[in-house]
Structure formats: C-alpha cells, structure tokens
Amino acid sequence: MLSRMADRPRQNEPVSVVVDRRRFLTWVVASPALVVAARLGLDVPEAGAAEAQEETALNLYIAIQPDGRVVTTLPRTEMGQGITTGVAMLTAEELDTRLESVDVRTADADPRWVIQLTGMSSTMRYLAGPIRAAAATARARLVTAAANRWHVLAHTLTTAHGEVIAPDGRRAGYGELAGDAARVLLLLVSPAPKDPSTYTVVGQPTGRIDARDIVTGAARYTLDLDVPEAVPLVVARPPTLRGTVRDFDASAALAMPGVLGVTRLPTGIAVAAHTYAHALAARDALRISWAPGPASHLSDADIRNRLRDAIGARPLPPLFTARTLEGRFDFPYLAHAPMETQSCVARVTEDRAELWLGAQDPKFAQREVAEALGWALTPHRVTVHTARAGGGFGRRFFAEAAVEAALASRALGRPVKLMWTRNDDMRHGRYRPASHHRILAYLGANGSILGWNHRAAIPTVEFPHGFGDALTAILGTVLPEVTSQVFFELTQHVPYRFGWVSQELREVSIPIPTASFRSVFTSQVGVANEVFVDQLARELGRDPVELRRSQLKSARLQAVLDKVVLEGQWGRALPPGVAQGVAVLEEWDSAVAHLVEVDVTGAAPRVLRVVIAADVGLPINPKSIEAQLQGAAIDAFSTTLSAGIHIDSGAVREGSFADYLWHRMKHAPAEISVHLVRSDDRVGGVGELGYPSAAAALTNAIARAAGTMPTRFPLLDPGV
Amino acid sequence: MPAYQFILNGQTVSVEAPADLPLLWALRDMLGVTGPKYGCGVGVCGACTSHLEGEAFRPCIQPVSGVAGTRVTTIEGLGGEGLHPVQQAWIAEDVAQCGFCQPGQIMAAVALLRKNLDPSDADIDAAMSDNVCRCGTYVRIRAAIKRAARALREGGATGEGSR
Ligand code: FES
Ligand code: FES
Numbered sequence: 003m004l005s006r007m008a009d010r011p012r013q014n015e016p017v018s019v020v021v022d023r024r025r026f027l028t029w030v031v032a033s034p035a036l037v038v039a040a041r042l043g044l045d046v047p048e049a050g051a052a053e054a055q056e057e058t059a060l061n062l063y064i065a066i067q068p069d070g071r072v073v074t075t076l077p078r079t080e081m082g083q084g085i086t087t088g089v090a091m092l093t094a095e096e097l098d099t100r101l102e103s104v105d106v107r108t109a110d111a112d113p114r115w116v117i118q119l120t121g122m123s124s125t126m127r128y129l130a131g132p133i134r135a136a137a138a139t140a141r142a143r144l145v146t147a148a149a150n151r152w153h154v155l156a157h158t159l160t161t162a163h164g165e166v167i168a169p170d171g172r173r174a175g176y177g178e179l180a181g182d183a184a185r186v187l188l189l190l191v192s193p194a195p196k197d198p199s200t201y202t203v204v205g206q207p208t209g210r211i212d213a214r215d216i217v218t219g220a221a222r223y224t225l226d227l228d229v230p231e232a233v234p235l236v237v238a239r240p241p242t243l244r245g246t247v248r249d250f251d252a253s254a255a256l257a258m259p260g261v262l263g264v265t266r267l268p269t270g271i272a273v274a275a276h277t278y279a280h281a282l283a284a285r286d287a288l289r290i291s292w293a294p295g296p297a298s299h300l301s302d303a304d305i306r307n308r309l310r311d312a313i314g315a316r317p318l319p320p321l322f323t324a325r326t327l328e329g330r331f332d333f334p335y336l337a338h339a340p341m342e343t344q345s346c347v348a349r350v351t352e353d354r355a356e357l358w359l360g361a362q363d364p365k366f367a368q369r370e371v372a373e374a375l376g377w378a379l380t381p382h383r384v385t386v387h388t389a390r391a392g393g394g395f396g397r398r399f400f401a402e403a404a405v406e407a408a409l410a411s412r413a414l415g416r417p418v419k420l421m422w423t424r425n426d427d428m429r430h431g432r433y434r435p436a437s438h439h440r441i442l443a444y445l446g447a448n449g450s451i452l453g454w455n456h457r458a459a460i461p462t463v464e465f466p467h468g469f470g471d472a473l474t475a476i477l478g479t480v481l482p483e484v485t486s487q488v489f490f491e492l493t494q495h496v497p498y499r500f501g502w503v504s505q506e507l508r509e510v511s512i513p514i515p516t517a518s519f520r521s522v523f524t525s526q527v528g529v530a531n532e533v534f535v536d537q538l539a540r541e542l543g544r545d546p547v548e549l550r551r552s553q554l555k556s557a558r559l560q561a562v563l564d565k566v567v568l569e570g571q572w573g574r575a576l577p578p579g580v581a582q583g584v585a586v587l588e589e590w591d592s593a594v595a596h597l598v599e600v601d602v603t604g605a606a607p608r609v610l611r612v613v614i615a616a617d618v619g620l621p622i623n624p625k626s627i628e629a630q631l632q633g634a635a636i637d638a639f640s641t642t643l644s645a646g647i648h649i650d651s652g653a654v655r656e657g658s659f660a661d662y663l664w665h666r667m668k669h670a671p672a673e674i675s676v677h678l679v680r681s682d683d684r685v686g687g688v689g690e691l692g693y694p695s696a697a698a699a700l701t702n703a704i705a706r707a708a709g710t711m712p713t714r715f716p717l718l719d720p721g722v
Numbered sequence: 723m724p725a726y727q728f729i730l731n732g733q734t735v736s737v738e739a740p741a742d743l744p745l746l747w748a749l750r751d752m753l754g755v756t757g758p759k760y761g762c763g764v765g766v767c768g769a770c771t772s773h774l775e776g777e778a779f780r781p782c783i784q785p786v787s788g789v790a791g792t793r794v795t796t797i798e799g800l801g802g803e804g805l806h807p808v809q810q811a812w813i814a815e816d817v818a819q820c821g822f823c824q825p826g827q828i829m830a831a832v833a834l835l836r837k838n839l840d841p842s843d844a845d846i847d848a849a850m851s852d853n854v855c856r857c858g859t860y861v862r863i864r865a866a867i868k869r870a871a872r873a874l875r876e877g878g879a880t881g882e883g884s885r
Contacts, residue, residue, distance in 0.1 A: 209813060216824050219758075342759070394820075424763060629857075629859070632859070632862070659767045660766040673861065
C-alpha cells in the first residue's frame with residue numbers, strides 16, 4: 003500500500019505499510035546513512051500515525067550502511083530458537099540483499115522498548131510484520147533514490163543482491179544509495195512488502211547464521227565474555243528453598259589461597275576468588291547457620307494433598323447425562339535446567355552498573371537491579387547487555403543472578419562474574435509448578451458427549467515480568483495487569499465439540515518459587531485433556547483418531563491430524579508391545595499434531611518414531627521450526643517419562659542431570675519427522691507449540707500398548 | 723605452588739595451580755580457553771568434554787596434575803586451520819540450538835569416529851549418552867555423526883588436526 007501521506011513531503015512523515023491485513027508505521031530516522039524504523043506492536047489505527055515518532059516506545063531499526071551492510075536491531079535475546087537467523091532472512095527477503103550482508107543485533111535493556119521479553123512463542127509473530135514493513139520501506143527509498151539519480155522511471159528499476167538495477171544495465175549498490183535514500187521526500191514506488199508466494203529466502207530451509215561460531219567454540223556466552231578484571235564468584239546457598247542466613251563465619255574461607263573476598267547477600271554468602279575452583283573450595287569452608295525457608299514444612303505428599311483438596315466437589319452434570327467419566331492426573335514440579343546455569347557479569351561503581359547476562363527480559367533485569375541497588379527512580383544508571391544464552395525455557399525471565407552479581411560487585415568493590423553451580427540451578431531455581439487435575443466427561447445414553455469439565459489445581463505461577471507480547475498477540479491490546487486466572491482463561495481451550503465445556507483454574511498458594519515453562523499452563527492442562535480424550539475413546543469403543551476427527555472444531559487441526567495419520571500410517575500392523583498414540587494442539591496461532599510409536603517391552607518405554615505435522619502459517623525458516631519441534635518433543639518425552647522434581651521438607655531433591663533424568667541420546671527416537679501444513683500466511687508461534695501434544699501422544703501410545711491410562715507423571719517415578 | 727606443563731591445542735602451556743585443581747578451571751580461568759563449558763562440574767553432563775591424548779575426557783573432574791606432559795585438545799584446537807569434518811557435518815545438519823552443549827558433543831563424536839568409522843545407532847547411543855543436550859538436538863546429532871562418518875570414509879580424512 004502506498005503511503006497515505008506521500009503527498010505531504012516531510013522527510014520524517016511515517017509511512018503506513020500493510021502486512022497481513024495489519025498496518026505498521028515506518029519512518030526514516032535522521033542519519034547519515036539510511037535508517038528505517040518500524041513501530042513495534044500491533045497494527046496502529048490511522049489516528050495514531052501522528053504520534054509515530056514520539057519516543058514513548060523504541061522501535062525496530064533497519065540500517066543500510068555506506069558499505070552496503072544491513073543491520074537489524076531488535077529487542078530480543080537469542081537462546082537457541084534461531085531468532086537471529088529468522089530476522090536476517092526476513093530482512094534479506096524484503097530488501098533483496100544477500101543473507102550474509104545482514105547483521106542482527108540485540109539491543110541493551112531500555113525501558114522504552116514496550117516489550118522486551120523473549121518467550122511465549124511471540125518473537126517471530128510479533129516482529130515479522132514490522133521487519134517486513136521497515137525493510138520494504140527501505141527498499142522503496144533505495145529504488146526512488148536511484149530513479150532520481152538516473153532520471154528514469156522508478157517502476158522500471160529492479161533490485162537484487164543488494165543493488166538497484168536499471169533496464170540499461172546500470173547498477174548502484176545499496177551502500178552508495180543510502181545517503182540519498184534517507185533524504186527522499188516522495189516515494190516513487192510502493193513500500194508494500196512482497197507477496198509471500200514470491201519469496202525466495204523466507205521459507206527456504208536455512209542453516210543458522212551463527213553455526214560456525216558454535217561449532218568452533220567461538221560463540222561467547224555470559225561467562226566466556228572478557229570483561230576486564232571480573233573475578234569468579236559463587237554463592238553458598240541454604241539447604242532449603244529460600245532459607246536465610248542466621249549468621250556465618252568466613253575466617254577459614256578467607257584464609258584460603260586465591261580468595262579475594264566474602265560478602266553476605268540476601269540469598270546466601272558470596273565468595274570471590276581467582277578461579278572458580280578456588281571460589282568453590284572456599285565456599286565449602288564457610289561456616290553458616292541457616293534458618294529454614296518458608297516451605298520447610300512441605301514435602302511432595304503434602305503438596306499433592308493440598309492440590310487434591312483444592313479440586314472440590316463435582317459440579318452438577320448437564321441434563322440427560324447418563325454416565326460421567328472421571329480422570330485424575332498429577333504432574334510434578336519441573337526445573338528448567340538450561341544447559342548454561344544462571345550467570346551474570348557485573349561491574350558496579352558508585353553511581354553506575356553495567357551487567358552482562360542472557361536475560362529473557364533484560365528490562366525486567368534492569369528494573370530489579372536498579373531496585374536492589376537503591377536506584378529504583380533512576381534505572382537508567384543500570385545498563386544491561388544481553389548475552390547469548392545457553393537455553394532459556396522461561397527460566398531467564400527472572401534475574402536473581404543479576405541482582406546477586408550487582409550487590410556482590412558493589413560490596414566487594416570490583417567487577418565479578420557470578421556462576422550458579424548446577425546444584426544451585428537445580429535446587430534454588432524456579433519451577434514449573436506441580437498440579438492436580440480432575441476431568442469429568444459427561445455422556446448421554448447414546449454415547450453422545452454432553453459436557454467436559456476440567457478443574458486444575460495449580461500453585462500460583464509468578465509472572466512479575468508480565469506476559470509480554472503473548473497477550474498482545476492474543477488480545478490485540480496491552481493489558482498492564484493480568485493475573486494467572488485471566489491468562490488461564492485466555493489460553494486454555496478445548497478444541498472439540500464436547501457440549502457444555504468448562505475449564506477452571508484453582509490457584510493454590512504454596513511457597514515454592516515458580517516460573518512459566520515451555521507452553522505455560524498447557525504443559526499440564528492441554529496434556530491432561532488430550533490424554534483423557536483417548537480414555538473417552540476407549541470407553542466409547544471408538545478409535546482415537548476417528549473420535550477426534552468427528553468432534554474437532556478447527557479445520558487447521560483436522561488438517562494436521564490428517565497429515566500425521568497419513569505420514570505415520572496410523573493403524574499399521576505393529577509387533578506386540580509396540581503401539582501408536584496421537585494428540586493435537588492449537589495455540590499461539592499455530593496448530594500441531596503428533597503421532598508417536600512406543601515400545602513398552604523393555605525396562606522403560608522407548609519412543610521409536612515420531613511424526614509431527616504443524617501449521618505455523620508462514621514458515622520463515624523450516625529448519626528452525628523443525629529444530630524447535632524436535633526439541634520440544636524431547637522435553638515432552640523426558641518430563642513424561644523420567645524427569646521430575648521432588649520436594650523433601652522444603653528442599654529440592656534433584657541436584658544435577660545425574661538424578662534429573664533428562665533424555666540422552668540412548669533414549670531419543672531415531673527419527674522425528676516434521677511436516678509443515680500451511681493454511682495461510684500469518685506467522686504462528688513455534689517455541690512453545692511442540693510440547694503438549696508430544697507428551698500426550700506418548701502417554702496415549704503407552705496407554706494403548708499397556709491397556710491402562712497413566713495418570714501420574716513422570717511415569718517412571720517410583721513415587722517415593 | 724607447583725607448575726604443570728602440557729600441550730594444549732598444539733602449544734606448550736604451563737599453569738601454576740594446586741595439584742587437585744580441576745583442569746576445566748585451569749583452561750577457562752587461567753588460560754582463557756572457553757570452548758569447554760561448565761554444565762555440572764561433576765562429570766555427568768558432558769558440556770566440558772575435550773580430548774586427552776585423543777580420547778574423550780571430562781576436564782571438570784580431571785585434576786590438572788594428571789595432564790602434565792600430555793596433549794590436551796579442546797574444541798578450539800580441533801579443526802586446525804579449517805573445519806574438522808565433524809564440525810562441517812554439524813553445520814550441514816544444522817545441529818545446534820542454543821549451542822552450549824555442542825563443543826562437548828562434537829568432541830565426543832570425534833573421539834567415537836576415531837575408533838569407529840561406521841558407527842551403528844547402538845554405537846552412537848553408547849558413545850554419546852554421557853552428553854546431555856537440554857535443547858534436544860539428538861536426532862540431528864545422530865544424523866551429523868553419520869554424515870561425518872561417510873565423509874571420513876570417502877574422503878579418507880582421518881580427523882587430522884586434532885593434535
Ligand atoms: S561440566 Fe564436565 S561433565 Fe558436566
Ligand atoms: S544445543 Fe542447547 S543444550 Fe544442546
């Protein structure tokens with residue numbers, strides 16, 4: 003769409019660009035080269051256009067440098083999801099430049115970014131529109147600049163490989179046109195983004211742009227950064243969750259070689275030393291008396307009982323109910339256990355703080371650190387640089403490590419690099435809460451399904467960081483205050499025609515720190531639903547696929563289910579002890595189905611083969627979608643079968659991957675094939691999508707092989 | 723304090739450290755070699771996996787005194803000038819997600835292929851199950867190992883460069 007303001011030649015006048023029926027504002031930022039900004043957020047109403055340049059919110063920037071390189075700056079953190087590659091692909095596509103010419107930078111924390119939270123499958127959904135709009139605007143400006151320079155009709159010009167090309171063969175690189183392009187007053191070609199059907203970069207399976215850095219060990223994570231003078235720091239932590247220091251004696255530790263200082267923090271006692279080996283040895287030599295934490299009266303059985311008690315009496319069944327089926331499910335606490343433990347480098351001086359960490363929400367980290375340092379009113383004194391993160395999974399929304407490192411740096415008067423040990427990370431983390439579920443399915447006399455009532459008792463999930471653009475994407479507006487209840491309502495749906503459907507969250511207050519996990523509530527509610535759909539099929543004597551097909555409300559779900567049934571050969575003959583299971587999920591603007599084949603003849607069930615079909619709308623990079631879905635399946639299988647957290651008198655039992663039994667190569671299926679089904683060109687979420695139906699499909703396969711429905715996860719937990 | 727000399731990625735280095743100091747910290751904190759990662763410090767995750775005389779080992783539980791006079795190779799020393807065929811296969815299969823476990827995974831895979839140029843699925847399960855990948859890249863790791871094995875068999879390359 004052409005600018006509605008093209009007739010009012012002011013350089014900074016915003017141009018409105020429509021992508022996917024949504025409108026984005028773009029404008030040129032004064033600069034020697036060409037820098038185009040796009041407003042992040044939702045489609046803006048026409049009336050909002052005039053405020054576009056106001057610095058109330060930062061924007062996404064695409065800069066064309068004099069050497070022709072393109073830099074896209076965005077408020078997101080790379081944690082392994084391949085965001086940077088996807089962003090580079092979108093930029094290269096719309097600009098018609100080479101993928102190798104595009105650099106993607108993550109911005110430092112800045113309160114002016116409206117939302118700077120990486121998670122909830124939001125990144126590509128949220129950024130794709132603005133990137134396409136900004137890049138298309140930049141391209142229109144470059145073409146216009148060339149037309150003016152050569153005095154030819156703009157529409158006769160083409161672009162490719164970072165150049166504008168005239169019919170007579172003249173060419174000019176973007177770099178040399180950038181200056182003129184920034185000064186263009188009137189666009190002579192449309193800044194409309196391309197039709198996705200003409201894409202040549204987006205949609206092509208593309209390897210990560212940082213693959214070489216990763217395989218050579220050159221990729222730097224927080225503790226690999228070379229911050230001058232920063233010394234290793236570790237923290238002695240209480241035996242129970244959120245225990246506190248009564249008092250301590252550091253004399254023995256301070257006398258040890260290599261030790262540089264000891265300081266008390268709200269969470270424990272910090273020790274700085276020349277190496278982590280020295281720091282860890284000195285940490286062991288501290289004599290500390292601990293006061294127990296707030297959960298020290300609670301163990302697994304108590305928590306399970308509290309959750310069960312919260313479920314309450316059955317509601318009245320719908321009229322004509324002849325039979326009520328009941329399913330009960332227990333899910334455990336889960337640790338996120340990212341491969342890189344929590345860490346942060348901090349340099350705090352009298353009036354400034356500079357931090358480096360792999361934050362999922364750097365703005366939140368900035369706020370927390372400013373508050374801890376007593377600078378709540380002047381948070382700009384805190385600079386947060388986002389580092390490459392070794393996995394996030396929801397854990398890095400929080401910033402405990404940043405606060406600890408900042409306080410210790412100030413107390414010790416030197417820069418520090420704080421490392422949480424694996425034990426620290428497992429035992430003092432935040433957890434996907436445990437839960438108990440009761441599902442009631444109401445059946446009529448003829449086997450019809452009259453109703454579905456799901457009550458979930460879940461300890462309150464902490465979201466101090468807010469919900470970011472997950473909600474923006476769902477609601478189309480930013481709500482400042484959203485409770486878990488509201489989030490539950492907004493995200494939890496039953497995709498079947500099951501008559502009178504109701505799902506309720508019973509929040510239970512339990513003093514164990516929580517955080518959202520891949521797919522948030524759906525990792526429990528959605529899994530239980532899909533497992534119980536299979537139970538319903540068993541009770542009705544129907545095939546689980548046929549039952550789903552007959553009741554599904556969504557065409558997209560039908561399509562992905564059909565795809566796995568076809569590709570996975572649902573119902574094919576299998577040896578005894580081997581069975582198939584299916585499950586589906588629609589969420590985050592995407593739909594997915596899983597078909598899992600499992601062998602239950604061995605000591606533990608072994609997943610043999612997985613077929614996934616996903617409709618994520620416009621697939622920006624099929625390779626990264628495949629990787630995300632494969633990874634989510636491994637998460638789902640690990641936590642369904644073997645990985646779970648136990649609480650013993652307020653302490654976490656598991657301490658590392660030795661007892662938190664995450665899948666390893668020998669447990670992983672040899673094949674996880676991913677098939678993309680595309681219903682339209684919206685950009686759907688991927689990061690969270692692949693977990694729930696993978697877990698449910700595995701459970702369903704085991705139930706079909708074993709003849710009974712598992713109800714307590716992880717299934718291999720002896721329950722002691 | 724005693725000093726220990728060894729050959730790290732082809733170069734002789736010397737560190738002054740207590741005998742029981744885990745090699746991982748000598749590498750990372752004293753020698754500035756950050757390719758081997760800390761994932762557990764107790765030998766159960768494989769993030770630090772490197773080579774000692776060409777065999778996979780875990781620097782986080784290896785006292786520095788024990789490597790005196792030996793050859794240690796980390797991910798940084800694997801490829802020499804170019805990329806090792808295993809690194810190439812890792813790129814071709816787009817294995818990495820967050821990447822944090824991958825230096826260790828690659829070093830474990832190189833050690834496997836040095837002994838077995840045609841590993842079966844069971845061989846791969848056995849050799850690679852000491853390494854955790856929290857992002858769940860196992861399917862692609864398996865594919866990359868098979869691809870590298872093919873390349874090594876056909877190209878006759880022997881994984882040179884891993885000194
Ligand atoms: S850090 Fe060495 S095995 Fe985990
Ligand atoms: S790629 Fe993230 S842990 Fe393996």
